[in-house]
Structure formats: C-alpha cells, structure tokens
Amino acid sequence: MHLTSTCVTIAPSRCAGCGNCIRVCPSDILSLKNSIAHAASDTSTARCLQCGHCMAACPESAITIPALDPDLQDFTTFATDPAWLPPGRGLPTQNLARLICSRRSCRHYKQTPVEKDKLTDLIRLAVFAPSGTNSQAWTFTCLSSRPEVLALGQSIKAFFERMNKKAENFLLRKSLALFGAKTLDHYYTNYYESVKTAMEQMEKEKRDRLFHGAPALILIGSSPGASCPKEDALLAASNILLAAHTMGLGSCLIGYAVAAMGADRSIQKELGIPESETIHAAVALGYPDESYQRITGRKQPAIRFR
Ligand SMILES: Cc1cc2nc3c(=O)[nH]c(=O)nc-3n(C[C@H](O)[C@H](O)[C@H](O)COP(=O)(O)O)c2cc1C
Incomplete structure (x- = not known):
C-alpha cells in the first residue's frame, strides 16, 4: 500500500x-x-x-x-556518479575554485556547431540550480545553428536601430524625462554611442558585436507562476556557464539580447516563444577561438563582518 x-x-x-x-x-x-x-x-x-x-x-x-523525473541526471555526453555527494567529501574545493576562476566570457567562437546532446546536458545541469519556492518555471529555447543565431541577431539589431533613432531626438528625450519617463534619456547617456559603434561594425566589418559569432544560444525564460523568475534564470545560467567550460565550450551572457526581447515582444514571437513567457537570460555558446594564459584577479569586494 x-x-x-x-x-x-x-x-x-x-x-x-x-x-x-x-x-x-x-x-x-x-x-x-x-x-x-x-x-x-x-x-x-x-x-x-x-x-x-x-x-x-x-x-x-x-x-x-x-x-x-529521476532520469534527468542521466547525462548523454558524460558519465557521472549518481550517488549524492556529502558536503566536504569527494570534490576538492581547489578543483571547483579553479573552474570558477577560469571561466571567462568568450567573445570569439569557432564555427563548429555545438552538439544538441551537449546543449541538452547543459540544460539538465541548469535545472539543478535552486529556484524560488522551487517553482522551476524556467523555459529553455535553444538555437543550435549559426543561421538561427544570426537571424535573431538581425531582429535585435533592428530593435536597437529603432531605439537609437528615437534616442537621437533631443525633444522626445527631454519631454519624456520631464514627465518622469527617463528611460530614453538614460539609454542615450549610457548606451547610445556604444550601440551606434557596434552597429556600424556589424554593418561595415560584418563583425557580430552582439553574439560574438557564437553558433549556439540558449534563451532562458520563465512561464507564469514563478516567484523569482529572473533570479531563477540567472542561477540556471550560472550552472550552464560553468558546465560549458568543463565541456570545452566558451560562453557569454548577452544582456543586450534580453533587453531587446523584453522591450520588443515580437522578437520572441518570431522564435515561437509563447507570449506568456519572459526571457531573462541569453547564453551564447560555442567552441572558443580564444585562449588565456592566466587567471586574473577581481576588484576587491566590499566584505563586511558584523
Ligand atoms: C547580466 C549580464 C549581462 C551581460 N551581457 C553581456 C553582453 O550583452 N555582451 C557581452 O559581451 N558580455 C556580456 N556580459 C558579460 C560581462 O561583460 C562579463 O561577465 C564581465 O566583463 C566579466 O568578465 P568574465 O565573465 O570573463 O569574468 C554580461 C554579463 C552579465 C552578468
């Protein structure tokens, strides 16, 4: 019974x-x-x-x-010990520390496609991240070929062209700011010039300043009902970034894609992503065409013990 x-x-x-x-x-x-x-x-x-x-x-x-689903930890591209790892045993901290400190955002990729099995295993690892009230309401949309990534890049570029055109309009900027809508003015001050330069480079030099030439992309979204959808997505993304490094893949979060998809919902519609979902993270992936010589430090964090 x-x-x-x-x-x-x-x-x-x-x-x-x-x-x-x-x-x-x-x-x-x-x-x-x-x-x-x-x-x-x-x-x-x-x-x-x-x-x-x-x-x-x-x-x-x-x-x-x-x-x-107990089968979710049956990964295809690598074998793993299914037994639970007790705290402090089995995995030396120095190995994890080396991984965490070695991961870098990759901005040059080889055109070799990323195997779908690897993308699937990355997502399986992503969902072992914590989520607010364990809602696990995340969604994963994979673009696994360069043409698909390029097509999304075109839609996002078109969005930023429209955005820059609007931001160039001094009167529009200032009158919106006067009524409390300061977003356009903020955009003009902080992003207009760099977006303009990036778009010129994309146009003239055919350089992919958005996805850095990545042949794959995972968009992490949320379906309705999640209590902390953005946090959940970024924690899932963090698993992907670290795991990708161990699989020989480079990765980079692309905040510009998230901003564009949030402001222009038609972009996600083009990808067949339901309107009810919101995209919170975009992870570019591919085999890296860059390498590093060393681990650098970070800025001193503000640490407080009270
Ligand atoms: C939320 C978020 C959005 C980001 N968006 C972009 C982006 O649009 N393009 C990009 O090249 N890098 C992006 N990055 C990568 C950061 O620039 C990068 O993490 C930072 O410079 C530190 O470098 P590292 O990741 O190699 O340690 C983003 C990172 C985060 C956390």
Whole structure:
C-alpha cells in the first residue's frame, strides 16, 4: 500500500519511522503516525514544494515525488556518479575554485556547431540550480545553428536601430524625462554611442558585436507562476556557464539580447516563444577561438563582518 498525497508517495511497508523526511521538509507537511511517515492529507501542490528533500533523505527509499523525473541526471555526453555527494567529501574545493576562476566570457567562437546532446546536458545541469519556492518555471529555447543565431541577431539589431533613432531626438528625450519617463534619456547617456559603434561594425566589418559569432544560444525564460523568475534564470545560467567550460565550450551572457526581447515582444514571437513567457537570460555558446594564459584577479569586494 502507498500513502499518496497530491505530490508525495510514501510506501509505509518500507518506512522505518526515522523522521529524517520530517526534519528536512521545508513546508512541514510530514509527520509520524503510528511510527510511519505521513503526508498531511490536505497536501496540495501549493504547500508541498516538490523539492524532493524528503525523498533524498529517506534511508529506506520509501518516498517518491511523482513530479520529479529521476532520469534527468542521466547525462548523454558524460558519465557521472549518481550517488549524492556529502558536503566536504569527494570534490576538492581547489578543483571547483579553479573552474570558477577560469571561466571567462568568450567573445570569439569557432564555427563548429555545438552538439544538441551537449546543449541538452547543459540544460539538465541548469535545472539543478535552486529556484524560488522551487517553482522551476524556467523555459529553455535553444538555437543550435549559426543561421538561427544570426537571424535573431538581425531582429535585435533592428530593435536597437529603432531605439537609437528615437534616442537621437533631443525633444522626445527631454519631454519624456520631464514627465518622469527617463528611460530614453538614460539609454542615450549610457548606451547610445556604444550601440551606434557596434552597429556600424556589424554593418561595415560584418563583425557580430552582439553574439560574438557564437553558433549556439540558449534563451532562458520563465512561464507564469514563478516567484523569482529572473533570479531563477540567472542561477540556471550560472550552472550552464560553468558546465560549458568543463565541456570545452566558451560562453557569454548577452544582456543586450534580453533587453531587446523584453522591450520588443515580437522578437520572441518570431522564435515561437509563447507570449506568456519572459526571457531573462541569453547564453551564447560555442567552441572558443580564444585562449588565456592566466587567471586574473577581481576588484576587491566590499566584505563586511558584523
Ligand atoms: C547580466 C549580464 C549581462 C551581460 N551581457 C553581456 C553582453 O550583452 N555582451 C557581452 O559581451 N558580455 C556580456 N556580459 C558579460 C560581462 O561583460 C562579463 O561577465 C564581465 O566583463 C566579466 O568578465 P568574465 O565573465 O570573463 O569574468 C554580461 C554579463 C552579465 C552578468
């Protein structure tokens, strides 16, 4: 027999009543009844985060979360140990530190296509990032060929051409600012010149100043219902950036693409992305055509202990 709530299934015959699941549940929906773990009968998807902590903590494998796909960590392009890694064991910090410090934003790519299996594995790794209230409401749109990336680049370039034309209009800028709409004035001060130069380079030198010649792109968006959609997307992106480096890929976040797609929703429509979704991160990917000699430092961070 299985005790099933909307989102947690507990096999009572396997439960040893250790209470581990109760301790790790962030929503307090589990309790012991007659020494057997029990999910509150009113457990709805709203209360249970479906985070899988109970399932992960159970020494008897008595708990399953039907919504979680156990095959998601079956990666295609590399083999991994499926066993949980306890804190402080197995993975030397110096290896992770070297990876974190060696990743750089890549702005020169070879035209070799990125294998779809690698893109899929990157996304599988992305979704192991934390997400606000475990909503996991992210969406991933892959552009896996250079022509697709170029076509998106053209739409974004057209957007910035229109933007620069508007920003050139002194009267429009100032009158909008007068009524509190300072975005155009801010754009003019901070981006107009660099965007103008980049577009001239794209036009005259056929240099891809937007996606840097990348042959692949992953757009990370959110579907409605996420509590922290932007943060979720950037955390997922961070997994992708680091994992890409280990796979021999270069990567770069492209904020200009996100800004254009946010301001002109027709661009995502061209890609078949539903209107209900919002794009929060764009990750350019490809085999790097640049290399570095060393790890540089960073600016001193402001650290405060109180
Ligand atoms: C939110 C965000 C947006 C970014 N947008 C762009 C972009 O549009 N184009 C670009 O070339 N780099 C972009 N970058 C990359 C940064 O310029 C880069 O991370 C920074 O210069 C530090 O270099 P590193 O990534 O090599 O350590 C972006 C980075 C972030 C975090």
